[in-house]
Amino acid sequence: MSPALMRVLRVVVLLSAVRGAPLATVTLPPVILEPVPLEPVAPVPVPSEPVRVDSGADQNISIPINTEQQQQQQQQQQQVSLDVDVMLTGELNPNHYPARRAAQVVLHHLNTRYGSPYWWGALRQVHKATAEALGDSGRKYSLEVTLQDQISGTKETCTAEVVFPGGPAGGPPQVTTSYEGKSEINTQAQEEALYNQYNTSQNLLSGHNLPDSYGHVAPGMEPFWHLGGVASSFVMLKESSENTLYNMAQVVSVTQLATENNQLRFNYDVLLHEMVSQEIIHWKLLASWSPQEGVKASQMELLPKCHHCEPPQEH
Amino acid sequence: MGVCVCVCVCVCVCVCVCVLMCVCVNGCVCVCVCACVRACVRVFTRHQVLRISAKDELQLSALRDLEALDHLQLDIWIGVRDVSTPVDIRVPAFSLSTVKSHLDYYEIQYSIMIRDLQVALDEEAEEMDAATRDVEPRNTDAFDYSRYHTIEEARNQPFSTGGTSRPAIWLDTGIHSREWVTQASGTWFAKNIVDTYGKDQVLTAILDKMDIFLEIVTNPDGFAYTHSKNRMWRKTRKPNPGSSCVGVDPNRNWDAGFGGAGASSSPCSETYRGPSANSESEVKAIVDFVKSHGNMKAFVSIHAYSQMLLFPYGFTKSPARDHGELNELAKKAITNLASLYGTRYRYGSIINTIYQASGGTIDWTYDQGIKYSYTFELRDTGRYGFILPANQILPTAKETWLALMTIMDHSSRNSY
Numbered sequence: 001m002s003p004a005l006m007r008v009l010r011v012v013v014l015l016s017a018v019r020g021a022p023l024a025t026v027t028l029p030p031v032i033l034e035p036v037p038l039e040p041v042a043p044v045p046v047p048s049e050p051v052r053v054d055s056g057a058d059q060n061i062s063i064p065i066n067t068e069q070q071q072q073q074q075q076q077q078q079q080v081s082l083d084v085d086v087m088l089t090g091e092l093n094p095n096h097y098p099a100r101r102a103a104q105v106v107l108h109h110l111n112t113r114y115g116s117p118y119w120w121g122a123l124r125q126v127h128k129a130t131a132e133a134l135g136d137s138g139r140k141y142s143l144e145v146t147l148q149d150q151i152s153g154t155k156e157t158c159t160a161e162v163v164f165p166g167g168p169a170g171g172p173p174q175v176t177t178s179y180e181g182k183s184e185i186n187t188q189a190q191e192e193a194l195y196n197q198y199n200t201s202q203n204l205l206s207g208h209n210l211p212d213s214y215g216h217v218a219p220g221m222e223p224f225w226h227l228g229g230v231a232s233s234f235v236m237l238k239e240s241s242e243n244t245l246y247n248m249a250q251v252v253s254v255t256q257l258a259t260e261n262n263q264l265r266f267n268y269d270v271l272l273h274e275m276v277s278q279e280i281i282h283w284k285l286l287a288s289w290s291p292q293e294g295v296k297a298s299q300m301e302l303l304p305k306c307h308h309c310e311p312p313q314e315h
Numbered sequence: 316m317g318v319c320v321c322v323c324v325c326v327c328v329c330v331c332v333c334v335l336m337c338v339c340v341n342g343c344v345c346v347c348v349c350a351c352v353r354a355c356v357r358v359f360t361r362h363q364v365l366r367i368s369a370k371d372e373l374q375l376s377a378l379r380d381l382e383a384l385d386h387l388q389l390d391i392w393i394g395v396r397d398v399s400t401p402v403d404i405r406v407p408a409f410s411l412s413t414v415k416s417h418l419d420y421y422e423i424q425y426s427i428m429i430r431d432l433q434v435a436l437d438e439e440a441e442e443m444d445a446a447t448r449d450v451e452p453r454n455t456d457a458f459d460y461s462r463y464h465t466i467e468e469a470r471n472q473p474f475s476t477g478g479t480s481r482p483a484i485w486l487d488t489g490i491h492s493r494e495w496v497t498q499a500s501g502t503w504f505a506k507n508i509v510d511t512y513g514k515d516q517v518l519t520a521i522l523d524k525m526d527i528f529l530e531i532v533t534n535p536d537g538f539a540y541t542h543s544k545n546r547m548w549r550k551t552r553k554p555n556p557g558s559s560c561v562g563v564d565p566n567r568n569w570d571a572g573f574g575g576a577g578a579s580s581s582p583c584s585e586t587y588r589g590p591s592a593n594s595e596s597e598v599k600a601i602v603d604f605v606k607s608h609g610n611m612k613a614f615v616s617i618h619a620y621s622q623m624l625l626f627p628y629g630f631t632k633s634p635a636r637d638h639g640e641l642n643e644l645a646k647k648a649i650t651n652l653a654s655l656y657g658t659r660y661r662y663g664s665i666i667n668t669i670y671q672a673s674g675g676t677i678d679w680t681y682d683q684g685i686k687y688s689y690t691f692e693l694r695d696t697g698r699y700g701f702i703l704p705a706n707q708i709l710p711t712a713k714e715t716w717l718a719l720m721t722i723m724d725h726s727s728r729n730s731y
Binding site (some may be wrong): 093095096097122123125150211212214215216242245247248249271273275276277278279280305 | 701702
């Protein structure tokens with residue numbers, strides 16, 4: 001075989017796992033290759049994932065499940081068919097997903113209220129969680145959580161209530177918390193400096209792929225990555241339910257617009273990762289910010305999932 | 316040094332590079348690094364591989380336009396980068412005239428590297444068959460690492476333990492292609508095993524008793540796609556008949572609760588289970604290997620992100636028979652993991668800790684009788700998510716290794 005062929009030819013190596021079988025090549029049923037038209041695809045809604053009964057019995061941080069509880073659990077499970085949508089009430093295991101999803105909603109809420117290019121909160125731990133049914137009004141979670149600023153690492157504990165509205169109309173969750181604001185005020189100087197630097201009609205900022213495929217963000221762009229995360233929380237908050245868990249996966253692009261009403265303004269294109277469906281969901285939004293007013297998001301628009309699209313080229 | 320039984324379960328549909336590294340110690344470490352380009356055609360008759368040299372930006376741009384035309388079903392082997400790097404493209408027979416006209420129009424130079432790919436593949440297969448009939452080398456020094464080997468050749472080496480396979484541990488990374496820290500960690504695991512065998516007592520004891528199989532790029536087509544086209548690609552890259560959407564979620568394609576809630580029946584979904592269990596070659600290859608090996612004692616499938624250590628089940632709330640032991644072992648493992656950098660992990664069954672998922676890998680392996688079946692979700696918890704910075708690869712790999720050692724050590728000491 002010619003070296004040229006070896007260099008370019010990538011050879012099928014399928015080693016049959018059956019003892020003694022000779023090298024086999026894979027054959028597939030014939031696939032008819034037809035031109036595939038690039039049709040526009042409607043937005044893929046996040047599928048609703050039924051919430052399952054939580055055994056609640058195993059505290060998976062310290063206490064292993066004992067056999068009696070296990071037997072009880074097994075009996076319970078046998079009565080629950082896969083199609084039954086049973087929501088848990090009462091004391092929840094803080095490390096299981098129902099409590100975690102509700103807690104994530106709290107963080108999205110806090111980011112909309114307190115987030116900035118220099119403060120971006122994340123959920124660190126859920127300490128306690130309970131849930132109750134509110135009849136037609138929906139379901140309410142009561143939580144005690146520790147949140148952490150992803151930039152400085154500072155942690156705070158607070159309590160919160162999350163109400164997921166009931167009924168077919170749904171609607172965004174409603175959140176109240178005991179959190180009173182960032183205990184450290186030293187972000188103020190950084191915020192003022194950033195604001196002054198970009199409060200201009202010349203040389204408007206633009207960037208893309210924050211972080212890039214390799215997790216890299218240029219130091220000067222980090223505040224705009226954080227700002228994108230905070231602004232995305234407006235979307236993630238309103239899109240959240242008991243069947244979702246959102247994180248911002250990447251800022252695809254950020255483009256500064258002229259300052260208006262003393263607010264810096266940026267058009268953002270972001271990718272959100274929804275954990276339950278594992279979908280990457282593309283949103284556009286307009287973020288406005290000033291140190292006084294904090295972050296606001298508007299003109300939020302879901303972009304359709306494009307099956308043939310590629311993200312912008314890396315630079 | 317003895318010789319190993321190594322099986323590379325790197326499988327793509329058609330065209331694949333499988334680098335097989337056999338580290339021959341008393342135990343066996345088989346490392347597969349696979350890179351595939353999926354073409355999904357039955358035969359490559361009259362397909363040509365063209366090497367194209369663009370001489371300026373205009374020509375490069377014309378080439379990119381060509382690449383974007385999905386209906387031509389071009390298979391890019393070496394993609395468009397710059398004017399000094401040639402582009403290699405496999406062109407199906409029906410697209411040849413279109414492609415060549417396009418190239419001629421832009422006066423782009425090209426040469427035909429392979430005139431008929433099927434002929435070339437047939438010739439190579441023949442050559443490999445012929446080679447297996449040659450006299451087999453009697454020791455590893457004569458073992459030809461530059462050639463692809465069949466399973467028989469490897470097994471007939473003098474080292475053979477004879478009879479059934481030694482108890483073994485399976486590790487895989489990269490089954491979901493966008494989870495890059497996993498493939499990177501897998502590579503480090505391989506190196507670490509090679510470096511520390513004979514020095515680390517615990518590892519040496521494990522390998523003296525058991526074999527370790529490590530598949531690093533378990534979804535090679537997806538991985539290639541995350542590099543070339545879409546960093547966030549998760550699934551395989553197999554086209555779905557009747558749909559414009561590509562790919563199946565390889566972690567919903569296993570025969571455990573297949574068809575139930577916790578996976579999607581839509582080809583456009585990221586959790587599409589596929590038309591049937593084991594429809595994906597990446598999955599089937601592992602299934603076949605595990606079944607025929609017959610002596611797998613631990614099976615760990617590694618994902619990212621969320622920082623969790625999970626055990627069966629995902630498809631049902633019924634606790635696994637060994638829930639207690641698996642839970643305790645998980646707790647030990649994540650405690651050891653945290654000892655290095657303080658990284659906090661949660662642990663528990665899949666269905667309790669993260670979500671209901673049907674057709675998952677470790678549900679199947681567990682129901683095959685592989686008790687120590689675990690899934691990891693590595694760093695981080697959402698700040699970077701899938702695009703974890705490279706400076707976190709080594710810390711992630713090293714801390715995860717402590718958890719893996721806990722599981723492997725326990726498996727080694729607790730035979731069943």
